[in-house]
Amino acid sequence: MIIWLVVIVFFLIYFIGVGYYFTQQVLFMKTNSLEFIYQRELDNFRFDEDLYRSFQKKSFSVQSRYGYELKGYLFEAFDTNNWVIITHGVTVNKNNSIKYAELFLKLGFNVLTYDHRRHGESGGTTTSYGYYEKYDLQTIVHYLKVLKGDIVLGIHGESMGACTMLQYAGFVEDSAAFYISDCAFSTFEKQLTYRLKMDYKIPKWAILPVSSIWLKLRNGFFIKDISPLLATNNIKKPVLFIHSKQDDYIPYTNTIHLYEANQGEKELFIAENGAHAMSLNENKEEYYSIVSSFLKNIEIEHNSL
Numbered sequence: 001m002i003i004w005l006v007v008i009v010f011f012l013i014y015f016i017g018v019g020y021y022f023t024q025q026v027l028f029m030k031t032n033s034l035e036f037i038y039q040r041e042l043d044n045f046r047f048d049e050d051l052y053r054s055f056q057k058k059s060f061s062v063q064s065r066y067g068y069e070l071k072g073y074l075f076e077a078f079d080t081n082n083w084v085i086i087t088h089g090v091t092v093n094k095n096n097s098i099k100y101a102e103l104f105l106k107l108g109f110n111v112l113t114y115d116h117r118r119h120g121e122s123g124g125t126t127t128s129y130g131y132y133e134k135y136d137l138q139t140i141v142h143y144l145k146v147l148k149g150d151i152v153l154g155i156h157g158e159s160m161g162a163c164t165m166l167q168y169a170g171f172v173e174d175s176a177a178f179y180i181s182d183c184a185f186s187t188f189e190k191q192l193t194y195r196l197k198m199d200y201k202i203p204k205w206a207i208l209p210v211s212s213i214w215l216k217l218r219n220g221f222f223i224k225d226i227s228p229l230l231a232t233n234n235i236k237k238p239v240l241f242i243h244s245k246q247d248d249y250i251p252y253t254n255t256i257h258l259y260e261a262n263q264g265e266k267e268l269f270i271a272e273n274g275a276h277a278m279s280l281n282e283n284k285e286e287y288y289s290i291v292s293s294f295l296k297n298i299e300i301e302h303n304s305l
Helices: 002-027 034-043 049-054 094-106 133-148 160-172 188-200 208-219 228-232 253-261 284-297
Strands: 058-063 069-075 082-087 110-114 152-158 178-182 239-244 266-271
Touching (some): 034 094, 058 133, 082 133, 094 152, 110 133, 133 160, 160 178, 160 228, 178 284, 239 253
Parallel strands (some): 082 152
Antiparallel strands (some): 058 069
């Protein structure tokens, strides 16, 4: 009897301790301020500040279906119906998207950037790695289409933003003319398994089953519910997949698997240089060339500055 009581107490301590701690780290990962990200990007010469300031930007706010506000910028620099929405990664915000905005503005596109839930100026209390963010992206897409009418829309995503974009296109609506996925993970389970191994030397069986139950209880989804890999199989519009070969946070093989799973028109660019989310920063000329070539191949007209 005592032995069983000890076993039950041990299991409860393990279940509560592991589940709560792990999900706390996942759902409430520390985010960076708009000011910090802007200065970081500027100090590392990742965008041309004079050019950025030369483009007028208009702030907007739209309500998420979950009740909080999503806030961002509209860069309407040209008399064109070509638009690109840029989705950022976890812990950063729309100021991390300035370098990508610069890329598309130079190619003659108008640009929308925004903050994901719980990032930057947007509301929301948890980060869900695309599970809820994909519906926020749908809200942003609908907002832009209602605001600007008949547009040719592209979506560019970096890291979690790429995962969000792929799940939006594959699970919600494949409504853009093209997508660019930069350094996405293939499945949340695979990414968590990799990080547990690299950061803590812990096998997934010791953490993930319990944590998945806790994620469901605390935020409404299981780990398996976040899967860009399953989503990308449903995307019919053209996708450009990008990743850095040196990425040691989300290995580039994730993007290889995403590329192979996609059944539509697609291209693949594996950059030789750069850590996680650094493909543009470390391979700028090639990145610009690949994106421009991709747009021409799928017959999206654009005019470089």
